[in-house]
Amino acid sequence: MAPVIVIKNLIKKYGDVVALDNVTFEVNAGEIFGLLGPNGAGKTTLIRIITGQLEPTNGTVEVLGVNHADFLNSDVRFKVSYVPQENIIWEYLTVEENLQLMASMYKLSRGELREKVENLLVDFDLKSVRKRLANKLSGGMKRKLTIAMALVNDPEILILDEPTAGLDPKTRAMMLGNIEKLKELGKTILLTTHIVEEVERIADRVAIINNGKMIAIDKPANLKKMSCGNEVLDLLFEQLDTKAFEILHKIVKDKNLITVGDRVIIKEDRLAEILEKIKENEKLSEQILTITLRKSSLEDAFLFLTGRLLRGE
């Protein structure tokens, strides 16, 4: 599929801080592309450069063939919608007035505008609060309204910075469902998150970003396979001391073991054998609170690729 966003050797420095360190990748037409990284990884910086709001220190970005420097002066900006990390709404307008005002900025007939607003109120479950002032909405409702407003122009590319931040599980599921529906309509979606379950569920491809560096880009299943295999062993110790650690190191190769506080995650080809050895060793097993053999997640992939947890612990 043809790339719609092409990023080459992007570098962004804020004084001494290197927010983006030579980032190169492409987003293809019609895919859901997830940018996964912890706080401060550089996700928002990257998105702000893509949408022409921030100048890169070096490197280039092209969106639908237009260079980032020309983006805000070209018609391409009408084909791209951007939802920032913080909500952007008119606080003293009602929900439907917010949508109407946004829609009125585009060339829609009155009928089209009315239909568009009605559909978005339904899609984002905002019909019951359509007459409510935006400043009286809950945080989750504000998030839904902000994202609904980005869709009034029927964009080809939708760029979402943390779309599900602050949403409860039910609303989050609805939001992810809506994003998947947009993909079915042929839209391209670039979204950032630090919630692994989300990108695992909906993203066609994921880029893992840490400290401004793009560490890996692939389908979620491939990222897991290449970094930690299909299953991992998850041990929780009462208190992980040096003695227990030494015993573990005799059983598992150094590179196949990662500690996070009192937890140890193990990847190995023969996990069942490792499990037996751990259970057989009394000194070790009596210190372990729980042993879980489970399917690996993108969190594990991130852990083995970077040595740190995505969400911090």
Ligand SMILES: Nc1ncnc2c1ncn2[C@@H]1O[C@H](COP(=O)(O)OP(=O)(O)OP(=O)(O)O)[C@@H](O)[C@H]1O
């Ligand atoms: N305007 C700025 N001036 C100076 N440093 C900045 C500025 N904006 C971001 N940074 C720094 O750049 C790095 C990347 O920040 P960025 O906001 O892009 O991260 P992020 O991945 O979006 O994080 P989060 O998940 O918390 O939103 C951080 O170290 C941050 O402190």
Ligand SMILES: [Mg+2]
């Ligand atoms: Mg951010």
